[in-house]
Amino acid sequence: xxxxxxxxxxxxxxxxxxxxxxxxxxxxxxxxxxxxxxxxxxxxxxxxxxxxxxxxxxxxxxxxxxxxxxxxxxxxxxxxxxxxxxxxxxxxxxxxxxxxxxxxxx
Numbered sequence: 001x002x003x004x005x006x007x008x009x010x011x012x013x014x015x016x017x018x019x020x021x022x023x024x025x026x027x028x029x030x031x032x033x034x035x036x037x038x039x040x041x042x043x044x045x046x047x048x049x050x051x052x053x054x055x056x057x058x059x060x061x062x063x064x065x066x067x068x069x070x071x072x073x074x075x076x077x078x079x080x081x082x083x084x085x086x087x088x089x090x091x092x093x094x095x096x097x098x099x100x101x102x103x104x105x106x
Contacts, residue, residue, distance in 0.1 A: 038074040051075075053088070056097035068094065 027034045040049035054073040057080060059066055066085045070093070071077070088094040 035074075037079075053091055053093040056088075056093050059097065059101065068097065 025033050025035075038051075040051050042048070043050050052073040054071050056068045057071050058069040061067075067082045068085065068088060069080055070083050070088070071080050085094070
């Protein structure tokens with residue numbers, strides 16, 4: 001079948017009422033569609049296993065130090081962890097958080 005350049009049915013047409021918002025995967029119904037969590041990478045200088053920090057979600061001051069709630073790339077919210085500012089030094093996500101908020105690094 002050959003389409004002419006200005007043929008009205010050249011592209012599929014969908015009515016807006018037929019579109020649906022995407023939803024999270026139900027792992028009980030579709031377990032084969034579950035995404036695998038990324039494995040940690042080895043740091044070249046220390047050999048330790050590390051995960052990529054996607055963003056900092058929240059912060060709190062505990063004593064004289066700051067703690068940050070960290071979200072790791074490729075993981076769900078159940079894997080979010082609190083890390084001290086000292087553990088996150090030289091981290092781009094922390095630099096972004098500090099630029100947008102009034103938290104200290106200690």
